[in-house]
Amino acid sequence: MSPRLKILLATDTAGHTTGYYVVARGLRDAGFEVVLGGHLVPRRIAEVAVQEDADVIGYRIMDGAPEILVPMLMDSLKTHGAGGIPVIVGGIVSSHLIPRLNELGVKAVFPPGTPLPAIVEWLRDHCSA
Secondary structure, three states: OOOOOEEEEEEOOOOOOHHHHHHHHHHHHOOOEEEEEEEOOHHHHHHHHHHHOOOEEEEEEOOOOHHHHHHHHHHHHHHOOOOOOOEEEEEOOOHHHHHHHHHHOEEEEEOOOOOHHHHHHHHHHHOOO
16 A cells, blocks of 8 residues: 655635635545644744655645745745655635746645645645655
8 A cells, every 4th residue: 555645734824714624624535644734834834844744735825925925935945954845835826926936846826716636636646655
């Protein structure tokens, strides 16, 4: 049996969490191991990712500015020696920011309304434990 992919989910806000929990449940139901990090600043996301030995980080952005938060996360991951952990972003991200996030190293961006099977399929196709 192959090891399960471990995904750390984190969010930029403590509010509006329904989608966060729906995605977490969908990923668990699809067989992934999900670590709920909750509302964390980028530095803490990197620390928790290392502590939990996460294979992927899913960062839900609703209220924050992705063009500020994502570079902070990527820098923190490098500082913690975890720059190789793939980062995916979900939530409210303007389409004009997606190329910049990809340049920073974000592997995929999933806007609101992305079907869970599409996220699961992307993870299975692009990440391994």
